[in-house]
Amino acid sequence: MTEDIKEEVKEEEATETTEEVVEETKEATETTEEVVEGTKEATETTEEVVEETKEATETTEEVVEGTKEATETTEEVVEETKETSELEEAQARAEEFENKYLRVHAEMQNIQRRAKEERQQLQKYRSQDLAKAILPSLDNIERALAVEGLTDDVKKGLEMIQESLINGLKEEGIEEIAADGEFDHNFHMAIQTMPADDEHPADTIAQVFQKGYKLHDRILRPAMVVVYKEN
Template identity: 40%
Template sequence: MEEKNTQQDQEEVVEDAEQELVTEEPSTETEEGTVANEEVEQLQKEKNDLQDRLLRVQAEYDNFRKRTQKEKEANLKYKSQSIVTELLPVLDNFERALQVEIEDKAAKGVVEGLEMVYRQLKTVLNNEGVTEIETENQMFDPNLHQAVMQVEEEGYDSNQIVETLQKGYQLKDRVVRPAMVKVNQ
């Protein structure tokens, strides 16, 4: 009988050990599963962060590229502004010289030559996109005109340009020099 009890005891010990193994294995798998899930979640978060950073860097690069392209276009569009600014006083002097009345036949030939050079200069400036700012019968616009004087004249509306004292010019859509004008009050 003792052998039976010993055998039974051994069987019970084996069963208990098996049960302990069975109950321990799932808990080990659960702990390993939890650890694995946490690692997966952390890696997923890192991946999402990296994707977000990548998208932001790409967007910043696209914005930089577009901005530099616009700057290049603006530089090309207004590349001749500095030379135009320096040529405007020359144009003014030509206009003043052509207003002088000449009676001498020899001097008239010189004036005709000046007129030819003046027309050629105006053509070159027009080809570069330089246009004269309209002032005649226009309303005063502080973006285009510089009011030098205010007068009270009959026949003009309030804030209407009465007289142009110095012509103004634009290079394409940018004002190079505003027109100096007299404005009616």
């Protein structure tokens, strides 16, 4: 009897032990499943972290690429700005040289124009000194012709000389100034006056004391005249 009880007790203890083992195994299994689930969640989290890290890396690469492109763009802008500055400087220098050339060219034209005018003036009035040297001789011939008692041959000879000198002066553009009619202070010089009357109006020429001559539009000497004036 006692042996049976002992056997039953042993069986009950074995049963309880088995149940405890089963329970522990069940708990261990649940724990394992929880660990597996936790591991799975950790793996998913890790994958998410990896994905996020990958995305962050790609974003960083994009930022780096963008920075690189921005740097290249900045360098291009700096280069273009430098080229523009050099171009503007070259254009400014070109304009300066052009202005200098235009000034020099204008100055050369002025010098050439003045030289041409001077040559023309010299050519036009080249006989001025010669005329001034000849005119006294022509005056003397006129005075000689006014002397009474000249023989015909002498008078004719003087007239031929006078005509030759006058023609020579005309060929050089030298002409006698008209001294009849009204007095003109631009061409005449009054050395004496006479009373004006009905037949001889005021400011008219009464007598020519010395003939005047001009070279083209230049007065070599004015005509010396006597002028009628009001009393």
